Amino acid sequence: MTQTLTNAEKLSKLPWSIGSNALVNAFVQLTFLGSVFILFLNTLGLDKTQIGFLLSLVPYTGLIALFIAPLIARYGYKRTFVYFSILRVIFAALLLLTPFVISTLGAEVTLLFITVVVILFSLTRSVVVTAYYPWAQEYIPPSIQGKYSATNNLFTTLAGFLAVTLAGFVLDVTTGLSGYLILIVIGVICGSLAVWGVLYVPGGEPIAVSRGVMTAFRDTITALRDKGLLFFLGGVGLITLATVPLTSFVPLFLQEQVGLSSGNVVLVQTGVLLGGLVSTYLWGWSSDRYGSRPIMLSGICLLASLPIYFMLMPRHSPASLYVALGVAFLQGIADMGWVIGSTRLLFVSIVPPEKKSEYTALYFACVGVFGGTSQLIAGQVVQMSSQLSGSFYFFRLDPYTPLFLLSITFALLSLVTLRDVRSDTQVTVEEFAGMFLRGNPLSAMTSLVGYHFARDESRVVAMTERLGETRSPFTVDELLEVLADPRFNVRFEAIISIARTRPDPRLTHALIDVFNGTELALSNMAAWALGRVGDQMAIDALRVGLNSKYHSIQANSARALGRLGDTEITALLLERLNHEPDKGLQMAYASALGNLKAYAATPQILHLLDTMQNEGARRELTLALVRLVGNEGGFIQLYREARADFATATAQAATALKRKFGKTLATGNNVISTLSACADTLARDKLSEGATYLARVIETLPAHHYEPHSLTILHDCADRLQTHGAERTEYMLLTLHTLDAGWHTKES
Missing domain, CATH: 1.20.1250.20 (MFS general substrate transporter like domains)
Structure with missing residues (x-):
């Protein structure tokens, strides 16, 4: 035989x-x-x-x-x-x-x-x-x-x-x-x-x-x-x-x-x-x-x-x-x-x-x-x-x-x-045929060839990065393969690359498996990646992560759920924000609530902003409040301009507000004149005096042009501007943004 x-x-x-x-x-x-x-x-x-x-x-x-x-x-x-x-x-x-x-x-x-x-x-x-x-x-x-x-x-x-x-x-x-x-x-x-x-x-x-x-x-x-x-x-x-x-x-x-x-x-x-x-x-x-x-x-x-x-x-x-x-x-x-x-x-x-x-x-x-x-x-x-x-x-x-x-x-x-x-x-x-219309198929093919010829760790990491950047469905199997690589750095890069590419059910399932695994560093990265990918399939796993024994997993799960828009956890996060002593978790809950448009969280986030000592954390809390108001992109543009030249950027923002309000408010209104003085003062680099003028603008502002949560932010900013002046620049930027993005002309 x-x-x-x-x-x-x-x-x-x-x-x-x-x-x-x-x-x-x-x-x-x-x-x-x-x-x-x-x-x-x-x-x-x-x-x-x-x-x-x-x-x-x-x-x-x-x-x-x-x-x-x-x-x-x-x-x-x-x-x-x-x-x-x-x-x-x-x-x-x-x-x-x-x-x-x-x-x-x-x-x-x-x-x-x-x-x-x-x-x-x-x-x-x-x-x-x-x-x-x-x-x-x-x-x-x-x-x-x-x-x-x-x-x-x-x-x-x-x-x-x-x-x-x-x-x-x-x-x-x-x-x-x-x-x-x-x-x-x-x-x-x-x-x-x-x-x-x-x-x-x-x-x-x-x-x-x-x-x-x-x-x-x-x-x-x-x-x-x-x-x-x-x-x-x-x-x-x-x-x-x-x-x-x-x-x-x-x-x-x-x-x-x-x-x-x-x-x-x-x-x-x-x-x-x-x-x-x-x-x-x-x-x-x-x-x-x-x-x-x-x-x-x-x-x-x-x-x-x-x-x-x-x-x-x-x-x-x-x-x-x-x-x-x-x-x-x-x-x-x-x-x-x-x-x-x-x-x-x-x-x-x-x-x-x-x-x-x-x-x-x-x-x-x-x-x-x-x-x-x-x-x-x-x-x-x-x-x-x-x-x-x-x-x-x-x-x-x-x-x-x-x-x-x-x-x-x-x-x-x-x-x-x-x-x-x-x-x-x-x-x-x-x-x-549709796969050739998604992402960059030519780059995907060259990346696949490079990946299969890569042997040493640094080369594999570099090719894994390229696989994600192509955003092509042709690279899904390779990304799954590197996610199971025995080398930690390769797996770490695989998670980042998966976050860069387009959502795919198999990739989401793989990230969930990593998230539920025992490698804490990779689990945290997987939580972040699940939030960035934006696949609703990950919500159930991330909700379980909110009750993890590790604070880092809880924090990253909350942030990811916020990015995914899971409004069902709003009440839970509000309650935890009120009682959580850990600063890192407070930051994560506040950030998630900002993404979820949880207006009820406005007072708690303002309180955190006032008491937070870390400058980077204050910037993130400011952004959470900005998301409640709306037009995040406008704030980021103002923030970048202010980093280059704070006085000029804020003066230009005040001038733009003056023009905007002038279309609705009568000429000679106290708000208009105060904004004019504020813009002139800021342009001369007199930041403390400019902060005082901003507080006065809020005091004389017609309340019916703003939603309640925007008014809460503005009134808190007025108090902080009076207290800190120009030392806490985030309040000046938050004020200018809320005055602009929160303004509406409808009657209450």
């Missing part, structure tokens, strides 16, 4: 799989499945219908997967894959005989020869792919399916990029069929090396299968009763109808309608590969984190937009090549999103491990049917509309326009079909 592979064994051999796949991609790009082959057929003089027929043979042969799946399982996935990969390379090498056939036997026999070669290649390819899917599900751990897909696509795309770049160069410097033959030789070499590399990939041993071919076929068809699989296959079929014809016929469109040379047409394909190259890690990382479906649907949305860009492309212009490269780059991004999302969805959510043979056979057969049909339809559509020309608004009409319109239609139908297919996530495509 074959021993089950461990994850460690699987991971150690994955580079061989990735390397082999990269070489296979170079092989097929230079032989049958890239723009090189399409241009090769066009050079041979085949028409669009014949090209479409030949291209349809490759996917149509996928139907044999329905019958051969149990035979492959019995013979062994790996052994089948290797042997038929060798045959595939041999059949591809037969293309090198094309010049001999065409020169000795003529064009008709050449078409028959190429048809036979394509059929042989396609049959062996179908066997190889049928063996690959269940084997891949065996040797790729599900937990890293997205990461593997991203890494695999990165290297296969890079290999394809190099192959296509080479092809463009070779076709530009050669004529006739010679360039294509050189590329086929290089492709065959790459295919041979790929077979050697896959020998080191583990798994794929023979499986005892008691069923016959027809029984297995019936079991495979029975899998269609799975509605999730049925909808998935329907969506895959529709997107295949939308995209495969574009891949096949866009090279001809670029050559015939846009006016690009054969070399430049091949070069455009590098844009597709480059787009896939730069986006593969983002798609793979996102699929592992947010699930397959939003990634897959995002890719479909991008694919649906591509035909519009092709139709708007400038024709026979110096800019045509660059525009084509830009559209191709977007196509590469879209293709990669679809491939990674759909592949991960297939292996993780759609295919049960115990039925992998039946499900993957159906999948490959479905792709084959729709892929082959799309090629036949596309060839016929382009051939039938060969005389189409004209324009419609901004769009140029040509033989390829119906093909583009069909592509848009099928892509949108696929989007509708796949929206509700079962998935491993509840994240919708709208929510995923």
